[in-house]
Amino acid sequence: xxxxxxxxxxxxxxxxxxxxxxxxxxxxxxxxxxxxxxxxxxxxxxxxxxxxxxxxxxxxxxxxxxxxxxxxxxxxxxxxxxxxxxxxxxxxx
Numbered sequence: 001x002x003x004x005x006x007x008x009x010x011x012x013x014x015x016x017x018x019x020x021x022x023x024x025x026x027x028x029x030x031x032x033x034x035x036x037x038x039x040x041x042x043x044x045x046x047x048x049x050x051x052x053x054x055x056x057x058x059x060x061x062x063x064x065x066x067x068x069x070x071x072x073x074x075x076x077x078x079x080x081x082x083x084x085x086x087x088x089x090x091x092x093x
Contacts, residue, residue, distance in 0.1 A: 001071040009027075017075075023076060024077040025076070026075060027061045027076070028078060028086065029064055029074045030058055030072075030074075033066075033070065034066060034067050036071050059093075062084075
């Protein structure tokens, strides 16, 4: 998964949530396998941890990194508590 793919999926989710009028379709979490995260890191990965309670974030969306995770972007309904607290999607850097 690339940053362009992540951004594309986030944009699709924002559009779908607006069309359906349901916040459950907004981006909830980004799930990355640890190898994907490390492959992206040398490219100036714009992921950051602003607060230990909020975890790693990309454009305001919680990013979950672990060896057992699949690469995917989850909406809020799919992410459940793992994406909380939810923040508004930030613009691309």
